[in-house]
Amino acid sequence: MPSNKTDSALASYIEKIRELTKPESVVVFDGTPLAYQELLKELVLKKTLEPLSRENSFLARSTPDDVARLEEVTFICSKVREEVGPNNRWQEPTKMKEELYSRFNGCMQGRVMYVIPYRMGPKGSPLSKLGVEITDSAYVVANMYLMTTTGKEPLLAIEEGAPYVAGVHSVGRSLLSGEEDVPWPSNSYKVIAHFPEEREIWSFGSGYGGNALLGKKCFALRIASKMAEEEGSLAEHMLIIGITNPKGKKRYFAAAFPSGCGKTNLALLQMDLPGWKLECVGDDIAWMWFKEDGRLYAINPEQGFFGIAPGTSMAISPHIMKMIEKDTLFTNVAETKDKDVWWEGMTKEPPEDLIDWHGKRWDKSSKEAAAQPNARFTVSKTRCPILDPNSDNPHGVPIDAILFGGRRSSLTPLVVEARDWRGGVLMGASLSSEKTAAAVGKVGELRHDPFAMLPFCGYNMGDYFAHWLSLAKGSRILPKIYSVNWFRKDEDGRFIWPGYKENAKVLAWIFERLEGEKEAIETPIGLLPKKEAFPVEGSLYEKLFSIDKKAYLREIAELREYFAIFGERFPRELEEELTLMEKRLL
Ligand code: GTP
Ligand code: SPV
Ligand code: MN
Numbered sequence: 001m002p003s004n005k006t007d008s009a010l011a012s013y014i015e016k017i018r019e020l021t022k023p024e025s026v027v028v029f030d031g032t033p034l035a036y037q038e039l040l041k042e043l044v045l046k047k048t049l050e051p052l053s054r055e056n057s058f059l060a061r062s063t064p065d066d067v068a069r070l071e072e073v074t075f076i077c078s079k080v081r082e083e084v085g086p087n088n089r090w091q092e093p094t095k096m097k098e099e100l101y102s103r104f105n106g107c108m109q110g111r112v113m114y115v116i117p118y119r120m121g122p123k124g125s126p127l128s129k130l131g132v133e134i135t136d137s138a139y140v141v142a143n144m145y146l147m148t149t150t151g152k153e154p155l156l157a158i159e160e161g162a163p164y165v166a167g168v169h170s171v172g173r174s175l176l177s178g179e180e181d182v183p184w185p186s187n188s189y190k191v192i193a194h195f196p197e198e199r200e201i202w203s204f205g206s207g208y209g210g211n212a213l214l215g216k217k218c219f220a221l222r223i224a225s226k227m228a229e230e231e232g233s234l235a236e237h238m239l240i241i242g243i244t245n246p247k248g249k250k251r252y253f254a255a256a257f258p259s260g261c262g263k264t265n266l267a268l269l270q271m272d273l274p275g276w277k278l279e280c281v282g283d284d285i286a287w288m289w290f291k292e293d294g295r296l297y298a299i300n301p302e303q304g305f306f307g308i309a310p311g312t313s314m315a316i317s318p319h320i321m322k323m324i325e326k327d328t329l330f331t332n333v334a335e336t337k338d339k340d341v342w343w344e345g346m347t348k349e350p351p352e353d354l355i356d357w358h359g360k361r362w363d364k365s366s367k368e369a370a371a372q373p374n375a376r377f378t379v380s381k382t383r384c385p386i387l388d389p390n391s392d393n394p395h396g397v398p399i400d401a402i403l404f405g406g407r408r409s410s411l412t413p414l415v416v417e418a419r420d421w422r423g424g425v426l427m428g429a430s431l432s433s434e435k436t437a438a439a440v441g442k443v444g445e446l447r448h449d450p451f452a453m454l455p456f457c458g459y460n461m462g463d464y465f466a467h468w469l470s471l472a473k474g475s476r477i478l479p480k481i482y483s484v485n486w487f488r489k490d491e492d493g494r495f496i497w498p499g500y501k502e503n504a505k506v507l508a509w510i511f512e513r514l515e516g517e518k519e520a521i522e523t524p525i526g527l528l529p530k531k532e533a534f535p536v537e538g539s540l541y542e543k544l545f546s547i548d549k550k551a552y553l554r555e556i557a558e559l560r561e562y563f564a565i566f567g568e569r570f571p572r573e574l575e576e577e578l579t580l581m582e583k584r585l586l
Contacts, residue, residue: 010132010158010159010164013132013166014026014115014134017104017113017134017168018113020101020104020105021104021105021106021107021108021109021113021136021168021170022105022106022108022109022174023108023109023110023111023112023113023136024108024109024110024111024112025112025113026112026113026114026115027112027113027114027115028114028115028117028155029114029115029116029117029141029144029145029150029151030151030152031117031118031145031149031150031151031152031153031154032151035145035151036142036145039138039141039142039145040058040142042138043058043060043138043139043142044058046138046181046183047183048060048138048139048183048184049139049142049329050335050339051339052330052335052339052340052341053338053339053340054324054325054326054328054340054341055325055326055327056326056327056328057324057326057327057328057329057330057341058329058330059330059331059333059335059341060139060183060184060329060330060331060332061183061184061331061332061357061358061359062184062186062207062208062331062332062372063184063186064358065186065188066184066186066190066206066207066208067208067332067372067374067437067440068208068209068374068437068438068439068440069208069209069210069211069217069259069438069439069440069455070190070192070206070211070439070440071439071440071441071455072089072440072441073089073190073191073192074088074089074192074193074194074455075088075089075090075091075096075191075192075193075194076088076089076090076194076196076222076458076459077090077091077092077093077096077097077193077194077195078090078093078195078196078197078459079092079093079197082460082569083459083460084458084459084460085457085459085460085461085462085463085566085569086460086461086565086566087450087454087457087460087461088457088458088459091193093195093197093198096193096195096202099191100191100193100202100204103172103189103191103204103205104168104170104202104204106174107136107170107172107173107174107204108136108170108174109174109175109176110174110175110176110177110179111136111174111175112136112138113134113135113136114134114135114136114137114138114140114141115132115133115134116132116133116134116135116141116144116150117130117131117132117150117151117154117155117158117164118130118131118132118133118144118148118149118150118151118154118215119131119148119149119153119154119157120148120149120215120219120220120224120287120301120302121287121299121300121301121394122299122392122393122394123149123153123392123394124394125299125394125395125396126289126394127233127287127288127289127299127301127396128299128301128394129164129165129219129224129227129301130154130157130158130162130163130164130165131148131154131164131165131166131167131214131215131219132158132164132165132166132167133167133168133169133214133215134166134167134168134169135168135169135170135212135214136169136170136171137169137170137171137185137207137212139207140169140207140212140213142329143212143213143306143329143378144213144215146303146304146329146378146379146380147213147215147216147302147303147304147306147378148215148302148303148304149303163199164199165199165200165201165219165223166199166200166201167200167201167202167203167214167215167218167219168201168202168203169201169202169203169204169212169214170203170204170205171185171186171187171205171206171207171212172185172186172187172189172190172204172205173185173186173187184207185207186205186206186207187204187205187206188205189204189205190204190205190206190211191203191204191205192204192206192211192218194218194222194223194458196222196223196226196227196458196459199223199227201214201218201219201223203218208331209306209331209374209376213306215301215302216284216285216302216306217455217456220235220285220287220301220302221235221236221237221285221453221456221457221458222456222457222458223458224287224301224458225453225456225457225458225459225464226458226459228287228467229459229463229464229467231289232289232290232471233287233288233289233290234286234287234288234289234468234471235285235286235287235288235301236254236256236285236286236287236288236451236453237256237258237259237263237284237285237451237452237453237456238254238255238256238263238282238284238285238286238298238402238452239254239255239257239263239264239266239267239280239281239282239283239284239286240252240253240254240267240280240281240282240286240298240300240397240399241253241255241266241267241269241278241279241280241281241388241507242278242279242280242281242388242390242397243271243276243277243278243279243507243508243511244276244277244278244279245275245276245508245511245512245515246274246275246276249515251400251401251511251514252281252298252397252398252399252400253399253400253401253402253403253507253510254286254288254298254399254401254402254403254479255402255403255404255405255484256402256403256404256405256428256431256451256452256453257404257405257406257433257452258406258407258431258433258436258449258452258454259436259438259439259452259455260308260374260436260437260438261405261406261407261433261436261452261487262405262486262499263283263284264283264284264305264307264308264320265312265316265317265320265500266503267280267281267282267283268280268283268317268319268320268323268384268386269319269500269501269503269504269507270317270318270319270501271501271504271507272501272504273504273505273508276504276508278386278504278507279386279387279388279389280384280386280387280388280391281298281299281300281388281390281391281397282300282301282302282381282391283305283307284302284305284306285300285301285302286298286299286300287299287300287301288396288399289396290471290476293477294474294475294476294477295398295399295476295477296398296399296476296477296478296479297395297396297397297398297399298396298397298399299393299394299396299397300381300391302381303380303381304378304379304380304381305323305377305378305379305381305384306376306377306378307320307376307377307379308374308375308376308438309330309333309341309343309371309375309376309377310343310344310345310369310371310373310375311343311344311345312343312345312346313345313346313347316500316501317500319384319385319386322385323379323383323384323385324377324379324383326383327379327380327383328377328378328379328383329377329378329379330375330376330377330378331375331376331377331378332357332371332372332374332375332376333357333371333372333375333377334350334354334355334356334357334362334370334371335354335355336351336353336354336355337351337352337353337354342354342370342371343370343371343375344369344370344371344373350362350364350370354370356368356369356370356371357369357370357371357372357375372437373437373443374436374437374438399479400479400480400514401479401480401481401482401510401511401514402424402428402479402480402481402482403481403482403483403484403510404427404428404431404451404452404481404482404483404484405431405483405484405485405486406431406432406433406434406449406452406485406487407433407434407436407485407487408432408433408434408446408485408487408488409434409487409488409489409493410488410489410548410551411548411551411552411555412483412485412488413483413485413488413525413528413544413545413546413547414484414485414486414488414497414506414544414545415482415483415484415485415506415509415510415528415529416482416483416484416523416525416526416527416528417480417481417482417510417513417520417526417527417528418480418481418482418483418526418527419526419527421469421471421472421478421481422469422472422573422574422577423481423526423577424480424481424482425465425468425469425481425574425577426574426577426578426581427481427482427483427526428450428451428468428481429450429451429465429563429574430450430555430559431448431449431450431451431452431483432446432447432448432449433446433447433449433452434446434447434487435447439455448562450464450465451464451468460566460569461566462566462567462568462569462570462571463569465566465570465571465574466569466571469571469573469574480510480513480514482510483526484503484506486499486503487499488543488544490543496540496543496544497544505534505535505536509529509533509534518530518533519533523547524547524549524552524581524584524585525547525552525581525584525585528545529545549585552581552585553582553585553586556578556581556582556585559578560578563575563578
C-alpha cells in the first residue's frame with residue numbers, strides 16, 4: 001500500500017482484505033449513537049456483553065490468556081533492522097507479510113467484517129490524523145466508538161483523499177457453517193505487527209485493549225512516534241492536565257508514566273488544595289508540536305478513557321468513579337449479585353456473593369483476585385466530570401512542564417527539577433519502573449522504560465533520544481522538566497508517600513516554581529524543593545527527598561551499560577550529561 005492512500009485505495013484496501021479474510025458480510029460502521037446501540041444489542045445476544053444495572057453499561061469477560069498487552073509478540077517491521085533498534089522486536093517486512101497473509105487467509109469466515117473509519121485528535125487540528133480499522137470483532141468496534149471519532153466525517157475526509165493509517169485486526173477464529181460462537185473469540189497464536197514505512201498495522205489473535213484497539217498504542221504511539229520524528233513533532237505516552245492556581249492563572253502540564261503507573265489517576269485528580277483547580281485534557285497519549293510563538297502545544301488524540309479499574313474507589317479517585325457511573329463498558333471486573341461491578345480496592349470489604357472475572361462464583365478465601373488486575377473500563381471523555389474546556393481545541397494547549405515518573409521503591413525522590421532541557425531529556429531516558437499487569441509478564445520486575453515509551457516507540461530509541469534533544473533550538477520556550485516518584489517505600493515495604501490526592505502538593509510546587517515563587521536547592525541530580533517550602537513534616541521530608549549518592553553512582557554505571565545497547569545511535573550529549581552528573585556525585 002502506498003503511504004498516501006486515496007479513496008480508491010480505501011476501496012481496494014477493503015476489497016483486498018475481504019478477499020483475503022473471506023467474511024460473511026462487510027459493514028462500514030457509521031459512528032452514530034444508533035449504530036452503537038445496535039452493536040451493543042448484538043454483543044448481548046452473542047453473550048460477549050452482559051447488561052449491568054448501571055445505565056447503558058455492560059460487562060465483558062475475556063479468555064484467561066487474553067487479558068493485557070502482549071509485548072513478546074509485538075513487532076516493528078521496518079526494512080532495515082537498525083531502524084527499529086534494540087528496544088523493539090523486528091521482523092523482515094516481506095517475511096512478516098507472508099506469515100500474516102497465511103494467518104489472515106479465511107480467518108473471518110462466518111463473521112461480519114467491520115470497517116471503522118476514524119480520526120485521532122480534534123477536528124481541524126494540524127496534528128490530527130485519520131485511520132481505518134478493519135476488524136471482525138464487534139466488541140472492538142464498540143470500544144473504538146468510545147475511544148475515537150468514528151463514522152461519516154472521517155470517512156468523507158478519507159474519500160476526499162486525505163492520508164490515513166490502515167489497520168486490520170482479527171480475533172483469528174473463523175466460524176464454519178453451523179459452528180457456534182464463543183463469548184470471547186481469540187486464537188492462541190497472537191501477533192501485532194507494525195509497518196511504519198507503509199503506515200500499516202496488522203493484529204491477529206487477541207481481542208484485548210492495546211492489542212486490538214488499533215487507534216491507541218499501535219497508531220497513536222508506535223506509528224505516530226515515527227511520523228512525529230519525521231515531522232519534528234512528538235507522540236508520547238503522556239497525560240495532559242490544566243492547573244489553575246488561587247490567583248486564577250492557568251498552566252498545562254504533560255506527564256509520562258509507564259503503563260499502570262498512575263496517569264489516569266493524576267489526570268482525574270480531585271485537587272483538594274484550597275483555591276486550586278485541575279482539569280483533564282487526556283489520560284494516556286499526547287501529540288505535541290512547537291508553534292511559531294515558540295511554545296510547545298499538545299492535543300489528546302483520544303476521545304475516551306480505557307482505564308484500569310482495580311484500585312479505583314470513591315475515597316481516592318471520586319472523579320473516575322463518577323465518570324464510570326453510566327455509559328461504560330467494563331472488561332474483566334467482578335460482578336455483584338445485583339448486577340453491578342466490583343474490583344479489589346473499590347471497598348475495604350468485598351460484597352457477598354461475587355462472580356469473579358472468569359464468570360464463576362468467587363471464593364472469598366481464595367488468593368485469586370475477583371477482578372483481573374488489568375481489568376479496565378472504557379468510557380467516552382464526554383463523561384469526564386473535570387473535562388478541560390480546551391480538550392477539543394484544534395490548536396492544542398500550551399505545555400509549561402513535562403513530568404516523568406516511574407514506579408521506584410527506592411532511589412528517586414518525590415520530585416526533582418531538571419536544570420535544563422538536556423538534563424530533562426536524561427531524566428526521561430533514565431526512567432526505570434517496576435512492571436505492572438498492563439502487559440503480560442512478571443509483575444514487579446524493575447526494567448528500563450525510557451520516557452515510558454519502551455513498548456511504544458516505533459523506531460530506534462537512540463534516534464528518539466536525539467529527536468528529543470533536537471527540539472531545543474532557536475528561540476523556543478521549552479517546558480521545564482521534572483522527575484516524580486509516588487512509589488518510594490520504607491524498610492518495611494510500605495509506601496512512604498500517601499500518593500493520589502497528596503500528589504496535588506507536588507503539582508502545586510511545580511506550578512509555583514514556574515511562577516518563580518519557590519526557591520529550590522541544588523543537588524547533584526537536579527533541583528529539590530526547600531524543606532520549608534514543601535508542605536510535609538520534617539521526618540517525612542527526609543524520607544521523600546534523601547539522596548543516596550552511592551546508589552546513584554551504581555545507577556549511573558548501570559545506565560551506561562544499558563545505553564550502550566544503542567551503540568552509535570546513543571547521543572553523545574546525553575553521555576556527557578551522565579558524566580557531569582557522576583562528577584557532581586563524586
Ligand atoms: P495505563 O492505562 O496502563 O497507561 O496506566 P495509567 O498510567 O493510567 O495508570 P492508572 O492511573 O490507571 O494507575 C494504575 C495503578 O496505580 C492503579 O492501581 C492505581 O490505584 C495506582 N496508583 C495511581 N496513582 C497512585 C499513587 O499516587 N500512589 C500509589 N501508591 N498508587 C497509585
Ligand atoms: C497501557 O498498557 O499503557 C494502556 C492499556 O494504556 S492498553 O490500551 O491495553 O495498551
Ligand atoms: Mn497507557
